[in-house]
Amino acid sequence: MEPQGKDPAGLLGGRLRQAAAIVLLLWAGAAFAWEGWAALTDWRRRGRFAATSFYWRFEVAETMALERCLGRAAQLMPVGCAVAVYDPTQDFFRWRWAAYLLPAYDVVISRDAERAGASFYVSLDQQPPRGQLLMTRPGCQVYRLR
């Protein structure tokens, strides 16, 4: 029975608004739970994360290996020089990751090595056609070009 003095329209409007707020909360809460759980699951499997460089992210094996390689290479190269990432496939995203990890250098993609006057090649998996080998580790070589 409707309590005395109640406005049915107001009652309906109020309940609708309350319901809208609850729906929004459940909606966002479900999204948060979904994404949080998915990210946690992926993070636990990060060592086995395998993807093209377009999907690289921090903490995966590929970027960690690149970080280690470029860290060693930086000890051999004078700050500020131009460095080319040797890569016959001209992988754009690998180049961008290398540039991020070597901010003190002008990091260029292989095809721009000449134009940039690159003094060094850093190679992860291929031997460049020229250059003097300065350092080699599994999956990481540094060559002096000039």
Add this chain to the structure above:
Amino acid sequence: MSARTLAAPLLVAALLALAGGGLVRRQPVSLLQRAVLALLAGIVMLQVALGLGDALGLGWSAAFVAAVLAVGAVSPWLLPRSPAARTAPTVAGSTAAPPGWGDALALVAVAVFAAFAASRWVGNPDFVYHWGLKGHRFLLSHGVDFAYLAKPWNWVIHPDYPNLYPGLLAATAVVAGRWDDHGLLLWSPLLLLAITVSLRETLGAEAVPAFRRHAVVASTALGCAAFGIGHKMAGAADWLPCLALVVALPALVRPPDGAGDLRLGLCAALAAGAKIEGLPLAVSLVLVQLVRHARRRQRPGAGAIAALVLPLALVVGPWVWGVGRHGLFQPDNAGSASVRRLVAVVPAIAQAANTGTWHGLPYLLLLIPLLVATAPRLRAFATVALLQLAFYLWTYAASPLDDVGFLVLTSFPRLLLHLVPATIAAAAIAWLAGPEAESVGSGRGATRDGYEGGARTADLDHLADDGDGDLARRVAADRQPDGGA
């Protein structure tokens, strides 16, 4: 990763809020809202100071950054306070509201996002591709390195983009003592916290009843944190224009006045300094406010114009000057829109809005036209939001890139972040507040600046609320942390 580098963003944010506090101390808002506004003002002031340091050849050395932060933080306490500032009202509407379950859920959302950000697992690709790279490079070169930006192969790092965000990262790294992306990525959850706090205070001041306010605050934080985690948004610059629009909302809802002018001026400066897409947002904020002044037959004085435009000019001026002087403007930023492209863009936009990591929340933007039609107080906000959406549409339609669909899919989900939280807040003000809230600022019984009226209607809101309980019970419930009204 160390405690110092993880704490650095928090320390810098506190110093910036102290520095910006002097500028916004006359804003008639709650203490928490003022803290957010002070942080926003502090970020803008830092950018202006870094630009000045660059222009004067001072460089962003540790000493310079420390001096900027220290002088900024101390200056509000050294400057004499005017009697008006001493009596500046603090709005009671939201400060009186006790913390509740919505705040707790929001904090959980921010904390989880922060944990993922500090782990770097949700680091944004653009942080790697340009924002972080520029920040680190500028840190090493003690300023904006125009020679580096101008290298022919560096067109990929958007050399013509504004440098507020890289500057903020560099200043944080100076305080941290070194570049550590674990700590620097924490800026994103910190900004989400500021967004959530501002939104909470706005809803409180706008008489949204406690239960709904908690629900909306929690929903916004949870939804944005979900997107932040799922879409790898730690380190993205998009949190800054998002903050700008959320903080601007109260000024767009209330009748135009001096406090609103300054608030919008600062928000416009932050948006324009953060991203190139923030520039049209900044222009919209300023123009809409000027039109609102004109429609009320108020001729804004020189002070009002300066408050609206000066922060924007101080941020945009050095950026445009630097870009122009070094010839950094990229030709692919300009083009002419075509219908053929527009036809390709529209389905891509729908697909991007449906991005899994957003879980459909961008569909709430479809409420914006409804705001125009049914909520007169929200029309200024709706106009700004629609102009921004129109700008995105035009940008895509004018893009010289061949695969415009790919461009839309890789960028539009991020751009939606600029609008979604503020739109949720606007919709809550329009449709979840009690009917009395509609009279605030509408000219019917509103106070001069309309703001105190908002606080009062917060207390009166129960009178015409949902009607599902007796008045006394609902008034009592609204005083409880978990609401119930």
